[in-house]
Amino acid sequence: MTEPVVAVDALSKHFGGVGAVEDLTFRVERGQVYGLLGPNGAGKTTTLRVLMGLERPSSGETRLFGTPVTPGCRELTRVGAMVEQAAFVPHLSGMLNLKLWWEAGGARMRDADLDGALAIAGLGDAIHRRVKTYSQGMKQRLGFARLLLARPELLVLDEPTNGLDPAEIREIRELIGRVSTQGATVLLSSHHLSEVEQVCSHVIVMNNGRLVADGTVHDLVGTAGSNYIEVDDRERARAVLAALPIVASVQAQGDGLVVELRDGQRSDLAAALVAAGLRVETLMATQRLEDAFLDLLATPSAAAPAGGAA
Amino acid sequence: MIALVRTEFTKAARRMRTLVIVVLLVGLPSLIVFAINEHHGRPERGGDQTDGLFRLATQSGLLVPAAVLVAMSGFLLVVIAGTFAGDSVAGDAGWGNLRYLLMRPVARGRLLIAKAFVAGVMIWAATILVALAGLVAGVLLFGSHAVVVPTTTFVDSGRVFGGFGLRTLTQTMLIERTVLATAYVAFGYTALLALGTLFSTFTDSAAGAIGATIGVYIVSEILDAITALGRVRYGFPTHYANAWTTMFTANHFSREMLIGVIVQAIYFVVAGGAALVVFRRKDIRS
Numbered sequence: 338m339t340e341p342v343v344a345v346d347a348l349s350k351h352f353g354g355v356g357a358v359e360d361l362t363f364r365v366e367r368g369q370v371y372g373l374l375g376p377n378g379a380g381k382t383t384t385l386r387v388l389m390g391l392e393r394p395s396s397g398e399t400r401l402f403g404t405p406v407t408p409g410c411r412e413l414t415r416v417g418a419m420v421e422q423a424a425f426v427p428h429l430s431g432m433l434n435l436k437l438w439w440e441a442g443g444a445r446m447r448d449a450d451l452d453g454a455l456a457i458a459g460l461g462d463a464i465h466r467r468v469k470t471y472s473q474g475m476k477q478r479l480g481f482a483r484l485l486l487a488r489p490e491l492l493v494l495d496e497p498t499n500g501l502d503p504a505e506i507r508e509i510r511e512l513i514g515r516v517s518t519q520g521a522t523v524l525l526s527s528h529h530l531s532e533v534e535q536v537c538s539h540v541i542v543m544n545n546g547r548l549v550a551d552g553t554v555h556d557l558v559g560t561a562g563s564n565y566i567e568v569d570d571r572e573r574a575r576a577v578l579a580a581l582p583i584v585a586s587v588q589a590q591g592d593g594l595v596v597e598l599r600d601g602q603r604s605d606l607a608a609a610l611v612a613a614g615l616r617v618e619t620l621m622a623t624q625r626l627e628d629a630f631l632d633l634l635a636t637p638s639a640a641a642p643a644g645g646a647a
Numbered sequence: 648m649i650a651l652v653r654t655e656f657t658k659a660a661r662r663m664r665t666l667v668i669v670v671l672l673v674g675l676p677s678l679i680v681f682a683i684n685e686h687h688g689r690p691e692r693g694g695d696q697t698d699g700l701f702r703l704a705t706q707s708g709l710l711v712p713a714a715v716l717v718a719m720s721g722f723l724l725v726v727i728a729g730t731f732a733g734d735s736v737a738g739d740a741g742w743g744n745l746r747y748l749l750m751r752p753v754a755r756g757r758l759l760i761a762k763a764f765v766a767g768v769m770i771w772a773a774t775i776l777v778a779l780a781g782l783v784a785g786v787l788l789f790g791s792h793a794v795v796v797p798t799t800t801f802v803d804s805g806r807v808f809g810g811f812g813l814r815t816l817t818q819t820m821l822i823e824r825t826v827l828a829t830a831y832v833a834f835g836y837t838a839l840l841a842l843g844t845l846f847s848t849f850t851d852s853a854a855g856a857i858g859a860t861i862g863v864y865i866v867s868e869i870l871d872a873i874t875a876l877g878r879v880r881y882g883f884p885t886h887y888a889n890a891w892t893t894m895f896t897a898n899h900f901s902r903e904m905l906i907g908v909i910v911q912a913i914y915f916v917v918a919g920g921a922a923l924v925v926f927r928r929k930d931i932r933s
Contacts (some may be wrong), residue, residue: 389750392930408927413752420750424743426658437654442751483747 340403341366342491342522343388348397350383350546357383359546365524365539370517372554373526374630380546381526382421383621385495388524389418403489414442417489419497423480427469431460431479433470437599439486457512457519458482460463473500481512492516495526510536534558534626542633549633557629558622566604567593567619568610577608577613595623651753651761658730658739659765668727671842673775674681675723676715676780683714683907684808700895704785709821711785713828713895719777720888724770725864728836731769732826732843733857735762736743736926740933744821744909749931759926763844763919770840774833778825793817797839797900814898826892831891831904839864845922851933884914 350358358380363373369460386392388399390408398405401412401596425434437451458478468476474556477497482527494513496564498506507531513536517523527533533540533554541559550557568574575594578587583601587594596606603620610617650838662764683704704714736759739745748758798812843860850856867885870876880886887907893899 357899386746386931390752391749392932393928409749409752409754411752413750418750419744422743426739426742426744426749428662430656432655437657438747438751440650441654441748443650443754547691634891 339645340369340400342369342402343371343524344398344400344403345384345388346398346400347388348384348399349395350380350387350392351395356546358387361543361546361548362547363541363551364524367522368548369539370513370523371525372492373524374528374530374540375526375535375543375549376528376547376634379543380415381543382495383546384543385400385524385526389413389416389420389493391420395449410413414487415489415492416491417487418485418493418495419477419484420493420495422499423472423476423483425468425476425479428467430466431458431464431471431475431482435483435486438483450488451486453480453488454485457485473477474502474505476503477505477509481509485516485558490521490527491575492521492523492620494523494577497525498527498529498530498532506532512555522607526528530627532622540622540626544634554626557633558626563623563628564598564606565590565593565619565623566606566610566617568597569616573613574610575613577609577615579625581605581609593619648757648761652764655765656768657763657909660771662794662927664730665769667732668773669776670725671725672776673780674709675719677784679715679718680711680784683711684788685727691817696734700892702893703794704794706794707821708782708785708787708789709791709818710794710895711789711853711914712825713780713892714899715777715781715785715894716774716828716832719887720724720774721868722778724774724832724836725839728839728860729768729861729864730857731766731846732763732774732840733855733860734853735844736847737850737856737892738847741742741853745929745933756923756929759923760766760848763840763922766844767837767840770836771833774829774836778829782825783923796819796896796898799816799845799916812842816895816898821895828891828894828926832888832910833908834890834908837911838926841915841918841922842884845925848922848926848929886910 345361345363348358348361349356353422355550361380368503373384375381383392388406389403390413400406400409400417404410404412406412425431425514426437429437430636435451435454439446454643456470458481460475460478463471463475466636468479471479477500492513498509501509510532514524515526525533525537539552540550540554541548542557566574571589571592571594575587575589578596579585580592583599583605585597585599587596604621607617607620683701700710700714704710736745739748739811749755752795768842793815795813795815798814839860842863843856846859846874847853864885867883871883871886887903887910890907892900894900
């Protein structure tokens, strides 16, 4: 059995008696693109900092590729991380920043994927300018170039699109998609729910330092299912659906029907309609990740703060 | 480790601040030499060993480095040494770059040693630059003659030395003693280096760490001037700072120089060790 790429076990982190993360457990398997969701102060960044060996856990353990994480452990060479914003030595050029950062790890520049990284940064001649002249977007792109120098097996990204304009956000999103299709595992912290929904296959929801939900995006969105359906015979479809035990309500909306599920899957609706000889033209979730996320945060257990005085 | 030192050195050397420091360190000694020349033969009343150095400096440019070191080691070089030491870790932390170095990953102990080493090299380079600038300006203005210095009877570490008379210091002797004095002055910032590095691990604010480092040095100088504190003063990092001047003013190698080296070494071990422990355990929040 292969070890998960990321394993977090009963992780707690307290600062002066205030709990930032409380009893957090999750796994990220190879090739998954995992979203780490939560409002500000949920403990996402602290979790990633502990995972990268920047902070020590108060209790519990984090492992990368099966090896317990300690500050500076060798497994970190297999990880490309951007924790909070990309940061550089401001009075040096982008190129020299990449070179010095790479060589600080004891490696030779010829072993780095510099061409690939520069192509991703897309900074052109600006790569030779001092970083303090860069926009936030340019710094983020240079940050991506830096973390890809080592062709990492795991990307750990903390709010990677913060401060970027829509075009840059799209670029970054496509980049994450490209890297993941090449086999890298991704752990992405964000509070841009649409970003997570578009990029991630799995999601962890945190609130007040605790795990609230862990599963596929599909599961999370699908469980409290509100669906929109268009068929060739709306009234007959309404009767068919209303008779199903998994359906809580059916209402007409525009040319179609809005169907609230009590339980079951969206695919059950499609099967029932097709079995009744109806032609299904549209079937989609009306609930987005945002709705599911807000529903989860509104539950009493999710709203409870993490252990205060530890 | 060599690569790490090279990267840290590149970061320090390519700052505008470093260029400004170089200009200051070359320019100020020249200014001091011209000031000495202006006051040639008109010494102020009173004074101590260091005033004697300024008077002697007009006799030979080979004595000017010592005079310049006296003039600059008590404040300007302290500020510069405090800047390099205090900025060592906190500078990177303030930029947010420290976390990326640690995630590279670079072992914390190695990183701290590399940063302290580079800060130390910069401090030594600054001190040597001051002496060299003084030497060049001094020789140009006053020539490179041998000098006659008075030898006096005085007490050093509880023992009586010397006798009244005169002694000629040849050019070779002056150069040798200048090298020794420069090394002693530079080594005299070892405590500052270690304390600055320690303070630098406490904070993400380079200005805060630099201020604290210089502040400790100034407080040490103030307390050292209070003779009522007695033997406690012998442990201050500044107490033996000028012990080297008698090499030029009284032809005497003070035993206090050796004690000064030992005091600096103790600070280095204690404060440097504390910096390592703090940095290895610290949560990086920058």
